[in-house]
Amino acid sequence: MNDTFARLALTPRFQLLPERFFAKVAPTPLAEPVLAIWNAPLAAQLGLDPDTNAHVGLTDYLTGNLLIPGSEPLASVYCGHQFGVYVQQLGDGRAILIAEVKDRNGIVQEIQLKGAGPTPWSRRADGRAVLRSSIREYLCSEAMYGLGIPTTRALAMTASPEAIWRETRETAAVVARVAPTFVRFGHFEFYCHHGDHEGLRTLVDWTIEHFYPECADAASPALALLEVVIARTATLLAHWQAVGFCHGVMNTDNMSILGLTLDYGPFGFMDGFDAGHICNHSDESGRYAYNQQPQIALWNLQTLAQALLPLLDREAAIAALHTFQDLFETAFAAQFQSKLGLPDWRDEDWGLLTTLFNLLQAGRTDWTNFWRDLASLGLQDAHPCPALRDRFVDREAFDQWLTDYRERVAATGDAVAVIQERARAANPKYILRNHLAEIAIRKAQQGDFSEMQRLHDCLSQPFAEQPEYADYAAAPPDWAASLSVSCSS
Numbered sequence: 001m002n003d004t005f006a007r008l009a010l011t012p013r014f015q016l017l018p019e020r021f022f023a024k025v026a027p028t029p030l031a032e033p034v035l036a037i038w039n040a041p042l043a044a045q046l047g048l049d050p051d052t053n054a055h056v057g058l059t060d061y062l063t064g065n066l067l068i069p070g071s072e073p074l075a076s077v078y079c080g081h082q083f084g085v086y087v088q089q090l091g092d093g094r095a096i097l098i099a100e101v102k103d104r105n106g107i108v109q110e111i112q113l114k115g116a117g118p119t120p121w122s123r124r125a126d127g128r129a130v131l132r133s134s135i136r137e138y139l140c141s142e143a144m145y146g147l148g149i150p151t152t153r154a155l156a157m158t159a160s161p162e163a164i165w166r167e168t169r170e171t172a173a174v175v176a177r178v179a180p181t182f183v184r185f186g187h188f189e190f191y192c193h194h195g196d197h198e199g200l201r202t203l204v205d206w207t208i209e210h211f212y213p214e215c216a217d218a219a220s221p222a223l224a225l226l227e228v229v230i231a232r233t234a235t236l237l238a239h240w241q242a243v244g245f246c247h248g249v250m251n252t253d254n255m256s257i258l259g260l261t262l263d264y265g266p267f268g269f270m271d272g273f274d275a276g277h278i279c280n281h282s283d284e285s286g287r288y289a290y291n292q293q294p295q296i297a298l299w300n301l302q303t304l305a306q307a308l309l310p311l312l313d314r315e316a317a318i319a320a321l322h323t324f325q326d327l328f329e330t331a332f333a334a335q336f337q338s339k340l341g342l343p344d345w346r347d348e349d350w351g352l353l354t355t356l357f358n359l360l361q362a363g364r365t366d367w368t369n370f371w372r373d374l375a376s377l378g379l380q381d382a383h384p385c386p387a388l389r390d391r392f393v394d395r396e397a398f399d400q401w402l403t404d405y406r407e408r409v410a411a412t413g414d415a416v417a418v419i420q421e422r423a424r425a426a427n428p429k430y431i432l433r434n435h436l437a438e439i440a441i442r443k444a445q446q447g448d449f450s451e452m453q454r455l456h457d458c459l460s461q462p463f464a465e466q467p468e469y470a471d472y473a474a475a476p477p478d479w480a481a482s483l484s485v486s487c488s489s
């Protein structure tokens, strides 16, 4: 037994920024926490013993009831645009940075406890997170990691019987989440909009020094930073669109400066394809609908560019923003090239894709299962494919589409098995469907975290055939359609 948390080698970095960037605030203890789930591989990567039994006080460290000796917990200040409206002060209202540690790869990682109690930026809220939203954040961030999509990660979740109030009485949980940094677009907005240009420059220099050192030598480092963030964000959005992921609250304070998927709230993976799908019940106008996400990302990047203007040439910033569309389309094409199993992307493939989207839309065809099955079933022989065509409303039109796709495949000269293998590596069999998370939540609310663990285990290898998890790949039950998620968390 050893107190490995206490011996974590701290590498302060965010903490070294000027004091006005944050407030020093300790987590507020939670009663009777239990360790609901523990991410052993990530723990090992952070230099922690993956075996929970090897630790003393592990649950208390992960809840914020014990502090790592020498750490100075803090909450950072930021602002942002929420649903398009400027909000002049936000900040870590319930997430507390408890440690910055160098991982096995030499990368410094921030460890935050989300739901660890109030901070000066809590705005009269309780600083807590409910169990259900904590489970969703834990599972989805690890599912995204399994999918190979840039994301923050989850080290653990602890749960407490302590009551917290939302629409009704619920209980509290804490997610220990991990990322090289949780800095958001909103951090930059904060210093710009408060006229603190020195703070802005400090933050830009800090970001470049630690994450984008290649920008330091550019004629305009701030412009180089903007350009690389535009490129990373375009890639991220192409990933989201390819797996049918809707973030739900793409406010600028939820946009990572590293291009990571950040702040899992009312997100959702589409079951049946609907281009206008709105996953967040609170998003009445559909601002963050599936098909709006790329242009909202650009809108958010414009906000970032505006925040950087004190350090930037205006025309150069506008020119950089104009590259987004091409970068996104290129990344999007690369995603769908892989999903179709093709060795290259040609201009006429856009037509093939558009026709397919229209057919999927008309049939509300299950996105994940269709893509997973397309190459394996659709390329099996030269006849119409009942197992696929029955998922569409206009079956003759789908037969025609499949014929066109087979011709495209034949023209590549690649063996069908090669195409199928490529497609299998790009189309996950398992995603975090809403109803799967819901089942895990309902069990956890009874104190049983086994389903959460089982789901996590499956989703860590979403591209592998895992017959023992066949139930997770099945079409969603009817009740899944009535589930709704909102900003309440």
Ligand code: AMP
Binding pocket: 090, 091, 092, 093, 094, 095, 118, 121, 122, 123, 125, 126, 127, 128, 129, 249, 254, 263, 265, 489
């Ligand atoms: P979100 O939309 O969940 O990313 O949250 C927006 C802002 O509200 C952030 O500044 C959060 O820290 C803050 N916030 C959300 N829920 C709470 C809560 N229960 N207590 C304190 N702050 C919160």
Ligand code: MG
Binding pocket: 253, 254, 263
């Ligand atoms: Mg947020």
